[in-house]
Amino acid sequence: MDNSKKLRWWGWGTLDKTYPLDNRPAFWPFVRQELGLTGQESCPVPDVASIVLRPPRLTLGDLATLEQIVGVEGVSTEHEARLTHALGKSYRDLVRLRLGQVPHPPDAVVWPQEEAQVA
Incomplete structure (x- = not known):
């Protein structure tokens, strides 16, 4: 998949676009106030492999059934795909992702x- 379609698992948008906040000086103060942060927190992007997900619970038969419906390319149990779709894209969810708090991955x-x- 090329970067114009690949979503960031740790943030908003696709890998080929950036969202600089340099011209939005009120952004971080707003986030700190809304989330009750002190400003001392650090939430860097961790290595994708460092975030532990429980193993998929689907059987080989379950996967084969899904692949029959949508094709082999239409199903993934890969770590990064599951992580990308594990939570929403609200700021709170993105912080949880970066902290490795993913209790119910797909x-x-x-x-x-x-x-x-789909029907």
């Missing part, structure tokens, strides 16, 4: 190509 990520594959 067992697989499925990308249907047409409505009939």
Whole structure:
């Protein structure tokens, strides 16, 4: 998958775009106030492999069924795909991701190509 379509697991948007905050000086004070942060917290982007996810619970039969419906390329149990879709993209969820707090990751990520594959 090229970077124009690959989502950041740790933030907003796709890998090919940046969202500089240099021209938004009120952003961090607002976030600190809304989340009750002191400003001493650090939340760097960890290595994707350092975040532990429970293993997928799907059987090989379950995966085969999904692959029959959406194709092999339409199903993933890869760590990064599961992590990318484990939580929402609210600021609070992104902080949880960066802290490795992912209690209920999906067992697989499925990308249907047409409505009939969902029905």
